[in-house]
Amino acid sequence: MKPEKKENLSPTNLVLTQNQKESLLKFENKTDEEVWTAFDRGNELAFNYIYRIHVKSMFRYGSQITCDTGLIQDCVQNIFIQLRDKRGGLNTVHHIKGYLFKSLQREIIRKLKKDSKLGKDGLDQNETYFPVTLSHETVLIHQEKDEEFRQKVKTALNELTARQRQAILLLYEEGMSYREIAEAMEFSEVKSARKIIYRALATLKCILKK
Amino acid sequence: MKYTEYDTIDFLSDEFFIQWVKNPDKNTRHFWEKWVQQHPEKRDMVLEAASIIRSVRYANSPELSDEMYVDVFETIVKAGNQSCRKESKSWFTFYPLKNIAAIFLFGFCGWMVHFHMIVGVQPVIPAETEEITVLRTVPPGKRSIITLADSSRVFLNSGSEMEYPKAFSQGDRWVRLKGEAFFEVKKNGFSFSVFAKNTEIKVLGTSFNVKEENEDLSIALVSGKVQVNDQKGNQVRLNPAEMLAIKEDGKFSKTSFDSLEVTGWKDRILVFRSASFREVKRKIENWYGVEVSSNGKVSREWKYSGIYKEETLENVLRGIFITSGMQYHIENRKVTLYDPK
Structure with missing residues (x-):
């Protein structure tokens, strides 16, 4: 038995892989701001690096809002095409991931609205976004009571508002800092990111104690 | 608020704590491992918080296929090339962008050469070639x-x-x-x-x-x-x-x-950590490619700990004898161990 595989020797793929090795070496230890500045100046390796590091998580993030993968693909493409068009005059970005997540969410909501799959208020209206699940991680600690506890936490998490779940997922699943969460969720202050998490956890605690 | 006054929810929202759980580095590990040791009463709470943090996941997590990964990249880069041709005037007035165009052209030429040399000579590498x-x-x-x-x-x-x-x-x-x-x-x-x-x-x-x-x-x-x-x-x-x-x-x-016990072998370090007789026997057999048998009964309580780096079989057996009293006898590729007690 051999793992299933797909040969993909398209020319783009060759160039892509070669550049990626180089871009990794060059940018791995740089800060987000440095990478972004290089990208703004037209450095193709910087673009390669950003694409490589973030495109998968962007795709996954988009899947929390819509299951239309074609639409997510379009949105991701548009974002990068627009950014590349504006090179030379891009604003400073401190947290690339947060910035890309924010752009993607906007783009998806815009598209969904255009296709009138969505009411006017966008995200706040749709409470089905950002569903959460709990992996088997907990099994390992709470041996017997575990399954019951896991179900309880899972139900409780899904009773939170979509925004609260979004914040919690960014914090735990994506491992973002409060600052990055503020960027991704378009809060003007980091304080608001802390607040939404704290409120979400307090609600969670209440539900669990019931 | 001090960590000792923390409730589960405080741990769950503490960035430094989450960092330790999600991406532990030297700093966080040093701090939290020490802290838990010093506050054993908080251990369960810490473990619970850590397990919740680790287990929260997106309910949908489709993976971007390799095919789409390449497609999207291609679309993005090609879209850029098109606008480059359309607005060629403004592009070339802007100095750094001229370079990019040159790089593109250079890259393209390079690719053509590469493509024709490799793909041209051995036209198509069939996708399902038998892998050696x-x-x-x-x-x-x-x-x-x-x-x-x-x-x-x-x-x-x-x-x-x-x-x-x-x-x-x-x-x-x-x-x-x-x-x-x-x-x-x-x-x-x-x-x-x-x-x-x-x-x-x-x-x-x-x-x-x-x-x-x-x-x-x-x-x-x-x-x-x-x-x-x-x-x-x-x-x-x-x-x-x-x-x-x-x-x-x-x-x-x-x-x-x-880590020494589990991965020491790759650095040629043989490690016993309160090993039972069965474990010692198995490890020595594997390490030196010999057969180990015991003469008489060995107490269930018998345990042995020791570390050997690139030692001969004889030296290891002598070491075991010195600390645990287990006698040994080597003949050809056969080792006999016996507890004189």
């Missing part, structure tokens, strides 16, 4: 280091066997393992899979130990990240310093591990 694999077996008493085509290194322990492709085709790195091996996987943007028992261990660039013994499998992660998929569809992710043990019946548990 290599099978390496290491007999008891020997250890071996293998460098794979992507320059990842594998330390193969005695009495183990590994099958791997001679050359990795694009984005398809895998090996099949029986026995024990330590992997140092080089990052190259594609995942690397180790198949052992009915389990797939999937990584990007990390170092970890995989050991298959009797019907059990254990995976110990030293650095990076690994994801383990068993045949029942369970998925577990490991963080550095965590070890996953999968029993014959598919039950699994996660623990911390003693």
